[in-house]
Each structure stands twice: as C-alpha cells, then as structure tokens.
Amino acid sequence: xxxxxxxxxxxxxxxxxxxxxxxxxxxxxxxxxxxxxxxxxxxxxxxxxxxxxxxxxxxxxxxxxxxxxxxxxxxxxxxxxxxxxxxxxxxxxxxxxxxxxxxxxxxxxxxxxxxxxxxxxxxxxxxxxxxxxxxxxxxxxxxxxxxxxxxxxxxxxxxxxxxxxxxxxxxxxxxxxxxxxxxxxxxxxxxxxxxxxxxxxxxxxxxxxxxxxxxxxxxxxxxxxxxxxxxxxxxxxxxxxxxxxxxxxxxxxxxxxxxxxxxxxxx
Amino acid sequence: xxxxxxxxxxxxxxxxxxxxxxxxxxxxxxxxxxxxxxxxxxxxxxxxxxxxxxxxxxxxxxxxxxxxxxxxxxxxxxxxxxxxxxxxxxxxxxxxxxxxxxxxxxxxxxxxxxxxxxxxxxxxxxxxxxxxxxxxxxxxxxxxxxxxxxxxxxxxxxxxxxxxxxxxxxxxxxxxxxxxxxxxxxxxxxxxxxxxxxxxxxxxxxxxxxxxxxxxxxxxxxxxxxxxxxxxxxxxxxxxxxxxxxxxxxxxxxxxxxxxxxxxxxx
DNA sequence: GATTATTTCAAACGTTCGTTTTAAAGTCAA
DNA sequence: TTGACTTTAAAACGAACGTTTGAAATAATC
Numbered sequence: 001x002x003x004x005x006x007x008x009x010x011x012x013x014x015x016x017x018x019x020x021x022x023x024x025x026x027x028x029x030x031x032x033x034x035x036x037x038x039x040x041x042x043x044x045x046x047x048x049x050x051x052x053x054x055x056x057x058x059x060x061x062x063x064x065x066x067x068x069x070x071x072x073x074x075x076x077x078x079x080x081x082x083x084x085x086x087x088x089x090x091x092x093x094x095x096x097x098x099x100x101x102x103x104x105x106x107x108x109x110x111x112x113x114x115x116x117x118x119x120x121x122x123x124x125x126x127x128x129x130x131x132x133x134x135x136x137x138x139x140x141x142x143x144x145x146x147x148x149x150x151x152x153x154x155x156x157x158x159x160x161x162x163x164x165x166x167x168x169x170x171x172x173x174x175x176x177x178x179x180x181x182x183x184x185x186x187x188x189x190x191x192x193x194x195x196x197x198x199x200x201x202x203x204x205x206x207x208x209x210x211x212x213x214x215x216x217x218x219x220x221x222x223x224x225x226x227x228x229x230x231x232x233x234x235x236x237x238x239x240x241x242x243x244x245x246x247x248x249x250x251x252x253x254x255x256x257x258x259x260x261x262x263x264x265x266x267x
Numbered sequence: 268x269x270x271x272x273x274x275x276x277x278x279x280x281x282x283x284x285x286x287x288x289x290x291x292x293x294x295x296x297x298x299x300x301x302x303x304x305x306x307x308x309x310x311x312x313x314x315x316x317x318x319x320x321x322x323x324x325x326x327x328x329x330x331x332x333x334x335x336x337x338x339x340x341x342x343x344x345x346x347x348x349x350x351x352x353x354x355x356x357x358x359x360x361x362x363x364x365x366x367x368x369x370x371x372x373x374x375x376x377x378x379x380x381x382x383x384x385x386x387x388x389x390x391x392x393x394x395x396x397x398x399x400x401x402x403x404x405x406x407x408x409x410x411x412x413x414x415x416x417x418x419x420x421x422x423x424x425x426x427x428x429x430x431x432x433x434x435x436x437x438x439x440x441x442x443x444x445x446x447x448x449x450x451x452x453x454x455x456x457x458x459x460x461x462x463x464x465x466x467x468x469x470x471x472x473x474x475x476x477x478x479x480x481x482x483x484x485x486x487x488x489x490x491x492x493x494x495x496x497x498x499x500x501x502x503x504x505x506x507x508x509x510x511x512x513x514x515x516x517x518x519x520x521x522x523x524x525x526x527x528x529x530x531x532x533x534x
Numbered sequence: 535g536a537t538t539a540t541t542t543c544a545a546a547c548g549t550t551c552g553t554t555t556t557a558a559a560g561t562c563a564a
Numbered sequence: 565t566t567g568a569c570t571t572t573a574a575a576a577c578g579a580a581c582g583t584t585t586g587a588a589a590t591a592a593t594c
Contacts, residue, residue, distance in 0.1 A: 010572090024393060025393050025394075026295065026392070026393045026394070028295030028296050029393070031551065031552085032551080032552060032553085033550085041572085042572055042573055043552095043553095043574090044554080044555090044572080044573075044574090045572075045573095046553095047552080047553060048570095048571075048572080052552080052553080120391065124441070126290075126291060126292050126293045126296070126388065127293070164481075166441070166442060167441070167482065167485045169441060170439070170440065171435070171437045171438040172437070174434070174437020174438070174440055174441060175430075175437055213495045216495070217492045217495050218430075218434045218489040218490075218492050219489065221489045221491060221492025222438070222485040222486065222488045222489035223488075224488060225484045225485050225487060225488025226484055227484070228480045228481055229480075277541080298580075298582085299582060299583085300582095308542085309544080310543090310583095311542080311543070311544090312541085312543090313582095313583095315541075319582080320583090
C-alpha cells in the first residue's frame with residue numbers, strides 16, 4: 001500500500017485544508033474547489049477519499065475529537081479512582097472537561113486554535129447531519145461528566161446543573177469561536193490577543209493559555225452561583241418602563257457548593 | 268402610496284419568512300427561492316425591495332436591533348440618572364443588557380425566540396458583511412455598557428471586564444441559539460423546555476422567562492468570580508498524565524465586587 | 535380618465551455548486 | 565514483467581444559486 005507515502009499525505013492534506021477553510025468561511029461557504037485547491041489535490045480527491053463533503057466535515061472532527069474525548073474520559077477515570085468513593089470537586093471536573101479542550105488550543109498537533117474555533121462555530125450549525133454527528137460523538141462523555149457533577153453537587157437540582165453545563169459550554173465555545181466578535185464588539189480593546197490570520201504557532205499557545213486562566217474562574221463562578229428563586233415575578237417590559245429588579249438579582253437561596261468541603265475559591 | 272396596504276405587507280412577509288428560515292437553516296443554506304416561496308411572493312421581490320440577499324439579512328436584524336439597542340440605552344440612561352453620580356450595581360447593568368434581550372424572547376411582536384436564536388447563531392457567522400454590520404450596529408451600546416461596568420467595578424482590571432463581557436455574551440447566545448444542542452448533548456433531559464418547531468406563542472414566553480431566571484444568576488456569578496492569579500504555571504498536557512490543579516482553581520485574590528456596596532447576592 | 539410611478543411577474547441570465555465518469559498513472563505482489 | 569488494485573487526473577454532469585430583465589399589472593397623482 002502507498003498509504004504511508006502518498007495516500008495518507010493526500011488525506012491529511014485535505015483534512016488540514018478543510019479544517020482551516022471551514023473555520024474561516026463556514027461549512028456552506030467553503031466549496032470543494034476551494035478545499036482541493038488549497039490542499040493541492042485533484043477536485044475528485046475528496047469524494048474518492050471521504051465520499052462526500054458532509055463526510056469530510058465529520059472526519060475533520062473525528063480525528064480531533066477522538067483524542068479529546070478519550071482524554072476526558074481517562075482524566076475522569078483517574079480522578080474518581082484517586083478520590084476513591086468520595087465525590088469530586090466541581091473545579092476538578094471543570095478542569096478535566098474544559099481544560100482538555102483548552103490544552104488542544106495550545107498544541108497545533110492536536111488541532112490548535114484553528115480546530116477550537118471550528119468546533120465552537122460548528123456547535124451552533126443548524127445542519128441536521130452535523131447535529132446528529134455531535135450527538136453520537138459526545139454522548140458518552142457528556143453523560144459521564146453530568147453524573148460526576150450530580151455527585152459533586154448533590155443538593156442542587158439536576159435540571160439546574162444541566163442548564164449550567166449548557167451555559168458553560170456556551171461561554172467557552174463563544175470565547176473561542178468569537179475571537180473577532182470580542183474585537184469588533186469591544187472596539188479592539190483586548191490588546192494582548194493572538195493574531196487571527198497566521199495560524200500563530202506561538203501566538204496560539206499564548207492565547208489558549210490566557211483564555212484558560214481567565215475562563216476557568218468565570219465558569220466556576222457561574223456554576224456555583226446562588227440558585228434562582230423559583231417564584232417568578234412575571235416581568236412585563238414596558239418599552240423603557242418601570243421594572244428593573246426581580247430575577248436579575250437571583251434568589252437568596254444557598255450558594256451552590258460541594259457538600260462536605262469548602263472549596264478553595266471563596267468570594 | 269400602497270405602502271400601507273400591500274407593499275409593506277410584502278416587505279414584512281419577506282422579513283418574517285427570512286427571519287425564520289435563516290434561523291432554521293442558516294444564511295448560506297437558505298436560498299432566495301425558499302424565502303420567496305415561504306413568503307408567497309415573487310422571486311424578484313427580495314432584490315426589488317432590499318437589493319440583495321445580504322441586505323435582506325441586515326434588514327432582518329435592523330428592524331429588531333433598533334428597538335433592542337435603543338431600549339438598552341434608555342434603560343442605562345434612567346439607571347444612571349436615578350443613581351445620580353454613584354456607580355451602578357453590576358446586577359443592574361446585566362439586567363438592563365441581557366434582560367432586554369431576554370424580554371424580546373417573551374414577545375413575538377419583538378421577534379420572539381425565533382429572532383433570539385437567529386441572533387445567537389449569526390454572531391459566530393464568519394461572513395465579513397455580517398461582522399461589520401454588527402460592529403456598527405452594536406458599537407454605541409457596547410461602549411456605554413463597558414464604561415458602566417468599568418465604573419461599577421473600579422478595582423478590576425479593564426481587560427478582565429472585557430473578557431467577562433465576552434464570556435457572558437457567549438453563555439447567553441449559546442443558551443438561546445443552541446436549544447437543540449442542550450437537548451442532544453444532555454440526552455433530552457431538560458423536560459420543561461419549549462417546543463422548537465411551531466413558533467410557540469406561549470411556549471416561547473415560558474422558555475424565555477425560565478431561561479432568564481436561570482441565566483442571570485449564572486452570569487452574575489461568573490462576572491463576580493475571583494480574579495485569576497497572574498503567574499501562569501505552564502501546564503503541559505501529558506496525554507492522560509499528571510497535572511490537574513493550577514489555574515482551574517483560579518487565584519486567591521479578592522472577589523470581584525462593586526466598591527461601596529455589599530450586593531444582595533452573597534455566597 | 536389619462537398619466538405617471540410603483541410593484542408584481544415569468545423567464546432567463548451567467549456562475550458555481552457537489553458529484554460522477556472515464557481513462558491514465560502509479561504501486562505492489564507473484 | 566505481468567496482472568490486480570489503488571490513486572490521480574481532466575472533463576463533464578445536471579442542478580441550484582443570486583441576480584437581472586422587460587413587460588404586465590396595480591396604485592397614486594393630476
């Protein structure tokens with residue numbers, strides 16, 4: 001077989017080009033001709049090696065997510081083993097889940113920031129085949145981490161934990177995918193961000209690390225925020241009218257905190 | 268003019284159809300023929316009334332964002348006027364900014380959940396014309412709120428506040444746009460969510476309200492989380508290896524809290 | 535009611551899309 | 565070297581895309 005010489009090189013070159021172009025332009029706006037030209041292969045090569053454009057996108061994700069989700073499961077295994085029996089701390093769980101992903105951003109060999117941005121953008125992709133692909137790809141990992149958080153926060157309603165997982169996923173995806181949004185929206189204020197054009201070998205590492213150290217406290221703070229009070233005052237908006245109090249202030253109930261430990265993060 | 272009878276009806280019918288289809292399929296995957304068929308107008312009507320497909324998308328946003336951002340500015344005006352001189356509480360600022368948007372989700376006349384989801388999805392849109400459109404559309408509002416947060420949290424580095432604004436925007440956008448993501452990813456666990464097919468008159472209101480009461484505490488908790496420590500230990504990942512401590516736990520520095528007030532949310 | 539302006543309509547424009555086809559080139563085992 | 569198999573290559577496929585055209589229909593102005 002020529003797999004070790006040219007075939008693999010062709011496949012890999014297509015995957016690399018597709019990963020970058022999908023990230024840059026989005027799936028629909030990236031044509032096969034653009035991809036194959038960037039990869040310096042024949043137009044028919046994608047259909048030959050992957051079958052279709054949809055299958056190509058899935059493969060772009062699979063080759064990265066396989067490592068990521070395996071790492072996530074292994075980390076959780078080890079943590080639970082070391083804790084032998086007692087529930088983990090939320091910070092450990094978050095670090096295992098999000099930290100793994102952020103570490104991918106630091107390592108171009110694992111996909112780097114290019115893949116992270118593509119992932120963030122694609123998670124909101126409306127296309128059906130994308131959604132069902134992610135569903136199967138993520139199912140096991142999410143279930144494990146969900147259960148771990150349930151154990152870590154036994155006094156918190158499970159529905160609430162699921163919601164906050166959702167919020168945390170969103171904050172991270174956006175933080176990664178929307179690098180331009182923060183620039184545009186904040187008036188190019190964050191001066192120490194990485195360049196977005198060149199795939200920034202060193203810039204990407206720096207960006208991922210800074211993002212990590214800023215994002216994790218935010219996520220933990222959100223996860224452990226006080227529960228909302230459940231008597232909802234029906235807020236009627238009044239076209240620049242009266243009521244600005246209510247649920248914005250959350251409830252006065254107990255803060256979310258792991259049961260038998262005080263956690264190192266106090267405020 | 269026929270603007271009051273048929274012309275406006277045509278324009279509006281196109282905008283409504285486009286809003287829904289862009290939300291459902293994304294911009295690129297929604298064709299002019301799909302839009303005009305759904306709106307029951309001639310294919311050429313979009314180009315006649317709006318000029319191009321891009322201009323149509325911009326108009327879809329403009330007719331909603333005009334109200335939203337005006338409301339945001341008015342709310343901030345009033346809050347600062349009532350506070351006469353002293354800085355606002357972070358919870359007030361967040362409620363004015365995010366609460367306005369979430370109230371749009373409750374009111375179909377303002378766009379409802381359909382528009383909110385479209386907004387969330389489009390903020391990560393790579394297309395250049397979309398980004399520059401949002402940049403000009405949001406510039407004034409973001410600047411005002413940024414300054415308000417700077418005043419509200421004078422002890423927090425400004426770059427940190429900007430980052431956390433970004434995280435909050437992301438959490439909310441995702442929470443709105445990724446309704447299917449949370450279902451798919453969590454195994455359809457959140458049982459009390461609104462339907463996603465029919466534009467759910469009453470469902471949409473309920474969903475937006477529940478989302479609001481769960482999201483706001485999360486955002487406040489994240490915004491006011493402890494600052495990260497700034498001596499970054501270079502975390503090397505080790506393919507299921509050693510280090511799981513470090514920045515996940517954040518720093519031990521003071522929590523972010525407005526200067527001269529204790530805030531009602533304690534944990 | 536005639537005239538002007540506005541809006542709708544069917545048809546076609548040229549381009550680009552993802553995919554397929556058919557043949558040539560390359561690779562490896564016997 | 566032969567023969568089977570894999571990979572590349574150029575060309576073409578039909579379909580769908582956003583947009584334009586020019587005439588018919590409708591509404592507004594005088």
